[in-house]
Amino acid sequence: MKLIIAIVQDKDASQLSEQFIDANIRATKLSTTGGFLKAGNTTYMIGIDEKRVDEVLTMVKESSHSREEFMTPPVNLDASMEDTTAYPVKVQVGGATVFVLPIEKFKQF
Numbered sequence: 001m002k003l004i005i006a007i008v009q010d011k012d013a014s015q016l017s018e019q020f021i022d023a024n025i026r027a028t029k030l031s032t033t034g035g036f037l038k039a040g041n042t043t044y045m046i047g048i049d050e051k052r053v054d055e056v057l058t059m060v061k062e063s064s065h066s067r068e069e070f071m072t073p074p075v076n077l078d079a080s081m082e083d084t085t086a087y088p089v090k091v092q093v094g095g096a097t098v099f100v101l102p103i104e105k106f107k108q109f
């Protein structure tokens, strides 16, 4: 058995949740926040038989889309004080970030 942790964009999450239900894949959905953009994203924890890992990865890959987001860096308060304006910068947010971990024990009481 493996634990898949998949971080996806909120915009892609509802379709992915539906696919998991249709395919009888059990998942826990967490509302999370990206450390860099400090924007909401969605993290799934999926405990799954090793034989179905690739199936899950394909689903995550196909429903996740890369998008451009804008972030405004903190205002520059350097000593010169010539230009303290912060301009938005473009950030490419990937489709999905996925970790596959071994599970030592799986129990349901």
Ligand code: 2BA
Binding pocket: 007, 033, 034, 035, 036, 037, 038, 039, 041, 091, 092, 093, 094, 095, 096, 097
């Ligand atoms: P965030 O941390 O909010 O990052 C959003 C996007 O900002 C990233 O997209 C990346 O393109 C960019 N970014 C992140 N850190 C950066 C930095 N130090 N300098 C420049 N650009 C940076 P993704 O790489 O597709 O990541 C999307 C989300 O997946 C991340 O949201 C975070 O929540 C999660 N994530 C990505 N890599 C991770 C990792 N190694 N461990 C845990 N979570 C991760």
